[in-house]
Amino acid sequence: MSERAAPFYCPYCGEEDLRPSEQGHGAWECAACNRAFQLKFLGLLAGGLRQADNGGDDPI
Numbered sequence: 001m002s003e004r005a006a007p008f009y010c011p012y013c014g015e016e017d018l019r020p021s022e023q024g025h026g027a028w029e030c031a032a033c034n035r036a037f038q039l040k041f042l043g044l045l046a047g048g049l050r051q052a053d054n055g056g057d058d059p060i
Contacts, residue, residue: 007039 007028009016015032026039
């Protein structure tokens, strides 16, 4: 796994014209919609994703 993963598209407009921002680690700028955003890994879920044992009848 790489130290720095890049987003594939802007979460606001969907365009792919992204550049790393000077604001810091995980910050990106979209040239198409002129927005800046930051990506941050929060951590792993303790239980992970679970499926219902009875074929999916019960809500998760």
